[in-house]
Amino acid sequence: MHWRQIPLGILQTNCYLLYNEKKDCVIFDPGAEGKKLLSFLKKERFNPxxxxxxxxxxxxxxxxxxxxDEYQIPVYVHKxxxxWLGNSAVNGSAHFVPNHPVTAKPADKFISEEGVFEVGPFSLEVFETPGHSPGSVSYYSKELEVVFAGDTLFKEGIGRTDxxxxxxEQLLRSIHDKLLSLPEETYVLPGHGPVTxxxxxxxxNPFLNGY
Structure with missing residues (x-):
């Protein structure tokens, strides 16, 4: 398996692809610039x-x-x-980009507990890592030694909680109990910024010192 980081949108949110040799893939957090992302997927012949x-x-x-809509594939989010997808007030767009509220149709499937998550040939471990938001989750691949951490943990930073x-407190507990308990060589793939x-x-990380 392999992974690829694709920053998208004005906030340069990191979208990630997890893929195999056949170019089957799952897509994490396609945050913006749908046409750009679609063009890349088609050019590289990925099969989401x-x-x-x-x-x-x-x-x-x-x-x-x-x-x-293009690939007729399911969307997963924590229950x-x-x-949130259809509510601009809670997903933040009403506040940050009030002239361009961002919404999406409801998710197709819901994460309700931790454990092994499987889709197609991919098997991941899902952790509930709330704090940045109540339904934040992180996906860990032992095989690749990576964790897709969303906005929970960044290089020398942590997710905002306002x-x-x-x-x-919940965020720090999530980081300490779930992410920092992974093998030290694990790559953290954050929602923004560089990999750590x-x-x-x-x-x-100055935010974690003394916790």
Missing amino acids: LAILLTHAHFDHIGAVDEIR KEAG LVDGNA TVQDEMDG
């Missing part, structure tokens, strides 16, 4: 099987419908954010 949302903030869902139902590792964040 599902869209996985780490959470449902507007900058992570902007291209959901365009990709879903706690089932109503949005709808954010919780700072569990080891680097344990050693140098």
